[in-house]
Amino acid sequence: MTTSDIAALAGRSALVTGGASGIGAAIARRLSSLGAHVTIADLDPAGARAVADEIGGDVWVVDLSDPGTVDGRTIDVDVLVNNAGIQRVSPIPEFEPEAFHRILMIMVEAPFRLIRAALPGMYDRGFGRVINISSVHGLRASEFKSAYVTAKHALEGLSKTTALEGGPHGVTSNCVNPGYVRTPLVEKQIADQARIHGIEESAVVETIMLAHNAIKRLVEPDEVASLVGWLAGPDAAMVNGASYTMDGGWTAQ
Numbered sequence: 043m044t045t046s047d048i049a050a051l052a053g054r055s056a057l058v059t060g061g062a063s064g065i066g067a068a069i070a071r072r073l074s075s076l077g078a079h080v081t082i083a084d085l086d087p088a089g090a091r092a093v094a095d096e097i098g099g100d101v102w103v104v105d106l107s108d109p110g111t112v113d114g115r116t117i118d119v120d121v122l123v124n125n126a127g128i129q130r131v132s133p134i135p136e137f138e139p140e141a142f143h144r145i146l147m148i149m150v151e152a153p154f155r156l157i158r159a160a161l162p163g164m165y166d167r168g169f170g171r172v173i174n175i176s177s178v179h180g181l182r183a184s185e186f187k188s189a190y191v192t193a194k195h196a197l198e199g200l201s202k203t204t205a206l207e208g209g210p211h212g213v214t215s216n217c218v219n220p221g222y223v224r225t226p227l228v229e230k231q232i233a234d235q236a237r238i239h240g241i242e243e244s245a246v247v248e249t250i251m252l253a254h255n256a257i258k259r260l261v262e263p264d265e266v267a268s269l270v271g272w273l274a275g276p277d278a279a280m281v282n283g284a285s286y287t288m289d290g291g292w293t294a295q
């Protein structure tokens with residue numbers, strides 16, 4: 043048994059943004075099962091409360107598209123998971139600048155402000171884990187997702203810079219880069235892409251989402267959460283500035 047097994051995070055606190063749904067909810071459950079006290083920061087009060095009640099955690103109802111709301115709040119946690127995200131699928135000429143801006147606020151500026159607020163406490167304690175839920179689209183572009191691809195590439199840069207600054211203080215920062223995971227976010231994307239390409243939704247999964255995935259199935263939220271749990275624990279102490287793909291082989295091509 044390694045230290046990353048039972049109670050690897052006993053006595054630790056964690057904040058998971060977007061923890062009310064999908065991958066974030068799976069991460070919240072996983073970190074809790076490893077012993078951490080988890081706070082869920084989410085726009086959705088009911089969804090956040092449901093997950094928090096299940097794991098004995100706390101809720102912070104926040105709209106991260108207004109990242110200024112982070113300022114002035116003490117983010118005193120050992121593990122910060124920047125997971126909240128949204129998607130918009132649209133060709134660039136029809137992509138509203140307001141929608142582009144909103145995606146960058148939620149997926150780049152909010153993580154920056156949360157990291158900025160969390161680092162001083164992590165430095166004081168000589169321990170911290172910043173885990174940023176990026177995507178294969180942090181490493182590879184895709185048509186019709188200009189804001190998402192831009193935001194995820196920026197998050198990669200923020201994560202690596204945090205890794206360099208945090209390392210001397212015992213703080214690591216890493217990205218997790220899933221391929222397609224079946225969550226509400228992806229269900230909406232399947233419908234949007236079916237409309238744009240004029241094909242059946244099942245064909246979107248087969249011909250677009252699994253086209254470069256050698257294992258030919260979507261990723262499960264629990265699989266992403268398992269990797270996050272390991273990154274948060276003591277066995278990953280020397281993993282810093284990395285980006286871990288979980289994509290069935292997509293980016294290996």
Ligand code: NAD
Nearest residue numbers: 060062063064065085105106107125127177222223225227
């Ligand atoms: P999801 O839609 O199931 O969950 C996203 C959560 O973020 C929701 O609880 C939502 O309320 C919250 N959220 C959205 N906007 C917010 C805001 N302004 N302020 C606070 N909370 C907000 O999505 P998911 O698929 O679980 O995605 C989670 C993360 O994983 C995202 O960053 C996404 O880019 C990334 N990701 C997802 C996939 C995938 O295929 N699902 C693949 C790679 C990366």
